[in-house]
Amino acid sequence: MKALAEMTHYEVLEVAPDAGPEELERAYRLARAAYAEESMALYSVFSEDDSSELRQRIELAYRVLADSVQRGAYDLSHGSAGAGSDEIDIALDLAGDDAAAPQDPFELVGEISGFDGFEEDSEQSFDGAWLRRCRLRCGVEIDQVAAVTKINPSYLRFIEEERFDRLPAAVYVRGFVGAYARCLGLDPGRVVPGYMKRLKETPKREPRKQQRRWLGRPV
């Protein structure tokens, strides 16, 4: 166990010293989320000062390690030692600068797919619940899928919940599911036919009869 000041950039981001760019990116995103100001995981453990210091160290570690020149220099100067105090000062200077935060939702979806590292479903049932599981595995919310695919989030929710009666004509659903699958890095060629088969085989719910009523009594 080390104090934060004694940790190397690798230890701060919890990656191995030979971590590749993808691994680094994933670790940085998870660390960023974990130590974000409103993060639930900090509650009752870290003080505001501690967590703010952690945030600065995470930003600094990422800036150095994501840049191959800086990383090379860092590796040379730090066999196993921690960051010097002058680097902390740089971090303080950079703390207000949020340039590293990617805002493009597509970039976000594309880069963190499969972030959770848990095994994939053995059975690929291509139903709504399976799609939701895939989405959660990718660490993506409905609204992010909606932002990328430009599909109304309500329709995405109905697709996951298989509320076929609330979805538009099959031809649109086909397009939606294809776009959804592509967004999560799934193969639409397999997902779409599987899903459409379910849609076709599910007995149509009777549309609610619109009874004409007058003062609460049917007429």
Add this chain to the structure above:
Amino acid sequence: MGGGKGGVGKTLLCANLSAALAGSGYRVVAVDTDLEGANLHTCLGVSSPRVSLADFVAERESDVAKLALATRIPNLQLIAATYGNLSCAQPAAARRMELVAGLRRLDCDVVLLDCGAGSHAATVDYFLVGDDGLLVLHPEPTSVENSYGFLRAAYYRRMQVAMKKHEVRDRIREAMDQRNERGIRTPLDLLREIESMDPEEGRRFVATMRRFRPRIVVNEVTSSEDIKLGFAIRSVCRKFFGIDADYLGYINHDAVVHDCVLRRRLVLELHPRSDAAIYLHRIARKLMGALGPPRPPAAPAESGGEGG
């Protein structure tokens, strides 16, 4: 299965994981240690257990193995915690030690212990007796707070037991008072303090810390943010407690779980293809990977099992 807060799904997880392991050929004993709020028997469909842990506590029964009851699931036995003494449910420390020793001697492959809510010394001891500990939590601040409280209690208790010198143990007891006058606020402060008292004990502290690896389960997730909470807590465990926790998995919020509780049946039995069941199976598979394959039935009984 521990977690500090009530209602986060410890019993649900214990019952369903027990059944999943039993279904894969492990001989399992699920033990309810919650003498103040026994529930596990209900989840496993044993409505009025003939004997329970309370009989051991009251010294009506001295053999822990005789408390195990058959359930309707093959390979799965239950030690219930019903009919606890209302004036003082938990056994005294010495009796508790006999109990955990008895649990480790049970003739089976895996023992799963369902801990009650809170961070009482008894609850923490049941959690620590296992080779593994599952920390179950909800993605809510209340649950996260209680989980850290529980982890803190388990951590200090584990360290205290591992230390050899009286003065070092006493120092840990002092540190357990979170407003202690020595200013020991974090596990790192404590380690520094112990290292300055006795370097040998300091090394023992670090070695014990490395072996203390709770496994995190986030229950009732509804968003990918909730899933990420498990990673965040794992990171906090590393940076604050210096321990390498494992993120064992998460369970999606699923309405079928409530239905199962109402009908006193297991999710894996009633809704085997539901979202919750798929996640429970995934956790069970990961756990089985850590356990290794079940022993062949003919093998002679060895002491010990795994506790959770």
